[in-house]
Structures are given as C-alpha cells and as structure tokens.
Amino acid sequence: MANNRDYNKVSVLIVGAGPAGLASAIQLKVLKPEIDVCVIDKAPGLGNHNLSGAVLEVEALHRLLDSAVPDWQDSEAAGDVLARKVHEDDVMFFVGKKLAFNIFFVIKLAKTLRLSVGQMIHKGDYIVSISKLTKWLGRLAKDLGAEVLTGFAAEDIILDVAQASSPWKHGQACPERSRGDGRATKAIGVKLVDQGLDKEGNKQPNFVEGEIINADFILLAEGCDGLLTEKFIEKAKLQRQSPQLYSVGVKELIEVSSEQYKKFGDTRVVHAMGYPLWTPVIGPGMFGGGIMYPADDEHIAVGVIVGADWKYCDFNPQDALTNFKNHRFVKKFIDGGTVVEAGAKMIPEGGYYAIPRDAETGSIGKGNVMILGDSAGFVNMLKIKGLHSAIDSGIQAAKAIAENLNNPEAAASRYTELIDQSNIAGEMASAKNFRQTVAKFGPLQGMPVSVLASLLPKFKTECDYEAMTIAPYRHKPNQEFDKDTFTAMAATEHREEQPSHLTILDSDICRTKCTPEFSSPCITFCPAGVYETVHDEVKPANPSNCLHCKTCQRKCPFDNIRWTVPEGGGGPRYKQM
C-alpha cells in the first residue's frame, strides 16, 4: 500500500475501547470534530473484552451524550442498554450455606448519618451490560467520525525518540531515551504486537511486524492493570503512594425460568457479604461478596468478587462462585438454569492512594499521555463502581486535549486539574482508605474501622501477591470447578500458533519454592485453566484459553508471572457481560 506512513499517524490515539476511551473519543469529536481520533482495542469486536456487574450511575453518561447526540434518549439502543433502573436494592449478609439477612437498613442508616459507607446505595442507578454499553458507545463514536478499530493489540508505548535516529528494527528493544530531568517526558506513539510468529517465535509466511502508530496525544484507557499503562508508569517514573490492590470478579449469566425471573424481579440488585468469603471469627476472611443482577431475556447475572489478597493457597474465586450459587438464597432463583455466558476480570481497588501520578507535578499521566478509568484506578470502593468515573475521566481528558491542541505536553497536567475539579476526585478521596483498612486489618476489624477510613492517615499496605499463605480454604467444594465449560462460555479463542503471551519468569522458583510450599496456586486460581503441570514443570500450557483477566501476574505468590498481549482479535468474546 502506497500511503502507509500517513495512516500510521494520528492526532489522538486512544488505547482501549472501553467506556473511558470511547467517552473520550465522543467528547473529542464534539469539541474538535476536525482532528483525527483513533481508538484501538485488542478485542475481536466492540464490547468483547468488557466485563462488569454492572450498576451504572448515569450522570456522567448523560452529560457526555447530551452534548454529543441531542435526542439520544429516544434511540432504540439507549432504551436497550438502559432498560433497567434499580428499584429494589438488597444488601444481604450470608451466614453459612442457608441463612441470609437483609442488612440494607445498616447502609441506609449510614447514609442518614452521612457516613461514607452510605454511598453503597444504588437506587436510581441502572443495571447495565458493559459489553452492550461499550458496543453502543463505540457505534456513537464512529457515527461522530472517530475511528474505532478492534483487533489491534498494542504491546508497548514509545517515549521520546530522537527524530533523526535510525529506524527501529524488529528484535531490538524499543528505542527510547529518558532525558533524565524528569519533566519533559514525551511519548511518540505505541507499538502494536507482531503477528504471524509461531509458538517458538519463528516468523511464519504471514508475519507482519507490529506497526508503530505515532500520535500527538495518547490516552491509556486499557482497563484494569493495563499493559501499556504499567509500562508507561515505569518508563515515565510515575508513582503510586501505595501499591494497586486488586479484586478478581468471576461472573456467569444464567438463563432461568420465567417464574424464577419474576420472583427475583426485573429491577432488583442483590449484593451479598459473608459466606462463602467471610465468616467472622472462624473464617475464612476474605474481602468481597456476591452479586445478583437481572439481565435481558430472563437471565440473571451471578458473580463473586474477591479481594486478590486472599491468603488461601488452594482458593479459586470460581469455588466461591460455586458456593455462592449453592447458597439457599441464590439457588432458588437459578436452580435448573443454563449458563449462557461466563467470564472473569480484575478490578483495581487501591483507590485514591493507588492512582499513578507524576512524582513532582502529581499529574495522572505525563506530558501528552493521560491515564483514564480503570487503568488509573478510578474505582470507588464504597459504591463498588467505576464506570461513571471512567466515562467522566474520558470527558475530562478530551477537554484537556481540546484546550491544548498546540501544546500536547501540557495535556496531562490540565487533565489532572480537571479531574481534581470533577466528582471523581471527591469520590476517590472519600473512599480513600476503605479498601486498605480491610486489607490491613482483615474484614472483621477492618470493616468497622473502614467506616471512618477516609479520616485515617495513609498507611502502608503490601501487594496482593504477598498475602499468600499455606492455609487452606475451608469451604472448598467437593468437585473441581469445570473450567473448560467456563472458558467455552466466555467464547475465548486465540490463534493457536503464536508465542505464549504468558511467561513464567523463573521456573526454578516454581519447582523449588512455590510448588513445595503452596502447591502451585496459579493452576488452581486461573479461571481459564491456563496453567498445568507438564512433565513435572508448571507451565502456561493453554495460553489460548486465557480470558485476559491477568490475575496470574498479580497473584503468583512469587510475582513470577508476566502477561503480555497476544495477537489482536484473540481473547474472550463477551456479548452481554
């Protein structure tokens, strides 16, 4: 093709077609229709890699769309995506396999007392499928003239290459030069992943070297634990005051009978604490809970979210899901139902202190690079929500760019100012210590303390992976979780003949430390059964099953696993998650 060079240059490159990235694209096209905005995503299609509960606080979405599409509320798609407004809001506490207490009044009381925990109330919010939401936003962005290209996976972000340097060659490390003054870091673009390598990394006849896309502005909106985000944090020397903490969510969409669906209700959300994750005093003691949300066509979404700082080496979030589904309260709504879709994903829960910032200026990102949504960690753990902040951060990034078209390197600072002035900052601050207190003191002591957490000073927390112990999970189900069916329901697929995108850094550690001590937890906790012992060696034996949740690289007790991006178009194909 003749004009390749031109097409590898864009004004604004947004990495990640999720709510944050697409909101940014939409807002930018409203503010500056003339600039070219390009969104890339590794998923095969829009919404395929998006998984969330989800309960959406719609204010930011309204703000975005009111400015972009005047009559959007009348559209069929809007009606489809925002079909369910929460009317019933149950917060349950499960004791053992059978008992359930509704503790909503406690939350309500907290709200009356103006305690921050009161934010957990969802009334007025919408129950949505983030896959559908994303698909819709993607279409709107395209209609407004943004380019939204799925199936393109970025593996690196390139900083500050001197214009005159020799062309970058395959096989070399990406060339970059830090100026050392810590101020003027500028990113010139991102590199896409090489395609057409075989398992051993040899070039096949269809090999295509990953292109470099040059951009004036780069928005990192990759979602939780973003590959480029984390690389950028390292390269640009951004810092988090305390390490990012994660939760792992596993979710199934279950087709139930009309009677069950009716009994559950079309506009009701259930959040459950307690069993099977937390039983005060006698254990287990994990942070998290279960969710039940209604979905289209008489489906109920059932999921469990577990703090990744669990300490049981034989624990698998899917086991908790099995237990949750078998709890009497849950079972009556889903018994005999058919799982039609399933998936897993991480949630960044570190909150305020885990937002990556420039050490000097405090900017969320640096220069012409901004970090959005879950990549930045904009999740309010008191609301258990981040979608609205993701969308809001997208709006703010668009504004920052629009104001600095001629001065890209000032964008990140302006973006941070706008974030600070927005609801995001206030929310993040009010929830700032919540998750850390639980992490530090455990659910029993931590939960009550957390009521006042925002008033406490920052204290040091460890990374999730450091929490692993040899203790067993006491509610381990008798039967091993059927991961094959789970991955099939996630419709995950990768081209088989490609290098493994999962790497065990040092297999000696597996053999001499991890397996003897913890019996290789990755084999157990990976929701897709990627890890297996092959000839006495723990290996990512089935990388093509991967759901891109990245739990492994955050939960390997020896921090010995790395996830990189496989060829574009691989991974799960969520449709209604």
Added chain:
Amino acid sequence: MSDYIVLVKQVPDVTQITDNAFDLETGTLIRSRLASVINELDSQALAFANQMRRDSGDKNGKIIALTMGPPMAEEVLRYGLSRCADTVVLLTDRTLAGADTVATANPLAFAVRKIVREILKADGDYYVVCGMQSVDGDTAQVPPQIAEELGLPCIAYVTKAEFKNKRFEFTRIISGGSQVVAARKLPAVITVAKYEYPVFATFAATRQASRMEIIRWGSDDIQATHIGVTGSKTTVIRVFPPGKSTRKCEQVGDAKALAGLLVDQFKSSGAEAGEDADTQTSRYTLPGRRASLFDRSFEGTKKENEDFEILAGKLRELGITEISRIDDANKEKILAAAGEYFHKKALEDMIDGLQLTEPSYEGEVWVVAEHSDGTIHPATCELIGKARALADSLETRVGVAVAGCEAEPMAKELIAAGADNIYIIEDKLLSVFDPTAHRKAIADAISTYWPQIVLYAATPQGRMLAPMVSYRVGCGLTADCTGLDIKDSSRKGQIGILLQTRPALGGNVMATICTKNSKAQMATARPGVMKRLPADESRTGKVIKHKVELSKDDVSLKIIKTELGTGEVNFGADVVVSGGKGMQSRDNYERLVSALCAGLSKKLDTQVERGASRAAVEQGFIERVHQVGQTGTSIGPKIYVALGISGAIQHMIGIANAETIVAVNSDPNAPIFKQCDYYIVGNVEDTVPQLVKALEVE
C-alpha cells in the same frame, strides 16, 4: 504477470450459532441473531492469493476482491482491503437476489469478464481464486460453474501452490490422497481447501480501507444471462429443522465407564439393522397406475396432500368419478362444502392437476460412474441402488455413464448393481480424471440421450464434475443430497418430479429443493447415505458406446504427481479410532491413537484402524489416506472413536453409518457431542491413557 480475482462471500457466523438462531416453526435462520462475517475459506483464499503473488516474485500483480450480495456485503470487501486486496468490486442489485448457484455463478463470471476488460486491461494472465465452499450454502458449485461459463480450467481443493519454472504447481486433495497439477493454460479457476496462514490486517491498511472507494456494479453493468430467482434452475420448496439425531448423546463420567460401554456396545453390535438414512415411506406410483383417479397421495408437501384428500372426499360425496364431469355447477358445490379449505383459484388448479397423469420429465434415470484404475467407487453402486428405485417408480430404465480409457470391463459389475443401460465413452484422453475433458464427454452423452434424472456421488471428483456438466447442459443441480424422492406437485402441473433434500448451514437446517427450467434433474448425493443393492450377476443389460470428439485442447490439467496414501488402510475394520486437531501434535496422535487402537484390538479381538479428521491431516499428524469424511472416506464401522474432533458436518457425514460413535473432546460445546452416542468432556491426553488402562482391567 498474473493478477488474482478473489471471490469472497459474506455469511452468517455459524460458528457462533445458538439454538435461538432458528425459527423452530419454519427452520429458517433469524439472520439478525447471527453476526455476518467473511466466509472462512474465502479469507483463506485471499491469503492464498497473497502468498501466490509473493511467491511469483511479481509484486505488480493485482489482487481484486469480488463479492455479490446486499449493500452490507461491503464489509467483507473492507476486510479484503485492510489485508491485501488492491481493488474491490461489489455486485449488488435487487434483481440478483434469490439466486441459486447457477444464477450466482453466471453474474459473477460476467463480473470477472468486466474486471478483466476494464480493470486489469490484461491479456488473460489471471487466476480466479475462491474458497472451496461457503459455510452457509456448502455446495462447492459456484467456482466450477464460473470456470464453465468462462471456459477456464478449474483446479479444486487446492492446499498448496508452488512457483516452479515460471508457473504454479498446485497440490490438491483427491479421494484417498493428493495430487500435484498445473493448468495447461491460463487463466484458471482454483478453489482453496485449506491455507493456514491468514493475512493479518494492518492498522494503516485498515484506516486506508475505510476511506477507499468500492466499485459497485448492478445488473445493467454486467449484462449477465442468468440472474436472480428467474435465472435460477432450482427452487427451495421447504426448509425444516433436521430430524432429531437418533444418537444417544449420553455423557459418560469417566474412562472406566466408557471402557465398559465400548465392550458392551461391541458385543451387542449388529443387533439392530442400520436404518436407511434416506427413507421414502412408500414407493411412488405414477398417477395412471393408482387405484383411484383422484388419488394424489404423492404430493411434495403435506398441505397439498391434505387438500387433495379433502377434494377426493368431496368428489366421492358428490358421486363424481370422472374428471370431465366436474363442471361449473359441481365446482360451486365443492366450494360450498370445502370453501374453508381452499378458494376458487386453488380448486381450479387442483382440478387441472387431476387431469395430469403423465410425468413431467421423460428419459432414463442416470448415474455418472466414478472409477479409478478400473475400480468402481462404492458410492457409484449406492447411487445405482437409489436410481433403481427411482426408475422403477417412474417406469423407466437405469443408465450409467462411464467415461474412461478402458471402461467397458466395468459394465458387468454396474449391471449387477442394478443398471440397465451402460453408456460407455472411451478415449485415451479420458484415462485419468480431467475435469474439462470428462465434463465434455459426460455432457455430450447427456445431451444426446437426455435422461430425466442424473445422479453423481458427492465425492471430491463428483462435486467438481457435476456443477460443470449441469451448467454446460443448462440444468439445475442440488449438492450433497441425503434424500431423493419422487413426488408430484399436481397443482403446479408437475408429476413425477425429483425432490432433493439436503442439509444446509452446517447441518443446522434441511432444505428440500426441486429443479426448474431444466431438461433434466441433477443431484449429487452423499456417499454412504444411499444403500446399494446386493449384486445380482444374473441381471442383463445393454452396453451402448457413445463417441465424443476430444482433442488435446480439451485436457486442461497437467498431472505432475499423484500420491495415494502409502500403506494399506482398512476402513472395513470393525473399529476405527480417529484423531483430530485436538491431538495437538503428530507425536500425540501417534502415541494416543496407537495406544487406544492396540488396547481395543486386544480387548475386542478385532481389527482396529486409525482414522483422522481433515484438520489432523492438514496438520500433518498422519497421511491423507487415513482421512475420514466428505473429502476423505465414508465409513461405517461398528464402533467409531473420535478423539479431539470437533464434529464439523464434513466429518460427521463420513461416519453417518457407524453403529456407535464415541467422542472425547475438551470443548463441552463441541458439535460432535450432539451427534454421538457416548462422550467424555475431557482432554485427550488425560482421557485416552485412562481409557487404555480401563480396557486392560475391564
């Protein structure tokens, strides 16, 4: 300098098919429930053309993607542009809709001509590259028919192209092996059966593609001769859900239980005779032979049968025994009594229909024989068995057309199988199968004797020859039939017509099709579906020699090398163990399949043969001669064990006659689980050793 015209088609994504994608009443696909994608084999064809261009060393060769479809088919052209196509052409027009394969091939061929004339402006050094077949139609007819219309050689089922001595040599699949051939002259049509290196879209090309112009042509631009519904030569009468599989589809908990079942099944095998997959409840009788003049119980649809029954009842009540006595007054009476069932126009059509007693087609029922080195393909004898039944119903003879170098010695066996007349076309140029030469010979014989029905085996050869012959003689053709029945459609004035039933959309629906605007009705039928008759050596028949003028120019392909599988493969064995892509590697295949074969052979004290899916053969796990399925061999063992085989329809039709099918696959959604008797969800590497062990203890 060669250019490449690649034909692409937009199809529903049947890999993502769900149960709610079908209207259960009508069996039709609810299109909005499935995404539209490029036909997988067409994307491989695109990649194949790209590789050919690269191998030829001529970077100036153009790749032009051509599709015919509704305006939204533009998406597959953008797909092409973002990968390797230079120019794309969308053939779209309302008048083109509703086309069968003839009315698809014809306008596409005219579009190819226009591309050559106006875009390539070249002297005819080009290849038309197509996917072997589409997942929705599954017919594999369009490419050979395009070749026929354009008068080009057609090389089907290609898996590899090598550029040698300034020309391409193609490796293609043939029954039981592979063959390396080259086209004697260009241009040529090739159909790609497998190419494993997809072209990846690049970011830049994708952005560029969205801005590039798509050339749009309508009917008026190409002036094709057969388009749309009116230009079609077949018509779909009925679409319905496939009958529920008679397989047990039982999930087995562990290898031990499965071992027990295998032994039990083997011991009790043969107890119940296999049913004919092609069931015709009662043999068709021509109207003139029926007990009552008003007996119309062989109508094509149930509704018609019922209507005629009601009419016959009313006529009886009125005491009418002759059609000529049905006057206007009687019609009024009938309408008064049966007006709730049909209106006046329908009644008149039916009364007109009652007057018809002669069949709509005349001539014999023919089978085109397939043979190599004097050995008749088993499918030919199966078809003769079917043709016998059809011919008896129609009170005509069974003819068999044999083209070859020395064909006469085969006549005896063909007669014993049930044929009356053997039409021999002998010529040295017919010694090996060459599509162009053979199609000329067969087409000439057909248009001399005009049989009313012509059947071909749906083997790689038959699926190549039949479309070319039918197109050449201007007849409709239905591919891969699993049911062939003679019926009437009296109201439409059709008596004794052939109803052709076939699976479509990857086996998710069945369609019944009949021929129109044709002098003969043609179909290819799946091997192993029809039943051959016991050979009757006492039968007599006639041998008729038919001479066709052939010259060297009629031979289109140069055969460079033929490799029929090395080693003997005994697919008559009682037990066949097959491995698929799920075996992961040649080593695994070798180790696991061999271990299970040995285990079963010892335990059951019988012969066990190794088989493979096409994917496994393509991966090089084992030689092609072991391939089971549509492009391999159709088999009917007592027990068939499928290891790591997903169960694509092309594989499943090859084992339709197996008594018991056992499957092991790690994908709980593998289609094979819905079409087998017993299965284990589990990976083969764990399950097979357990099974072997369990067999030892059992």
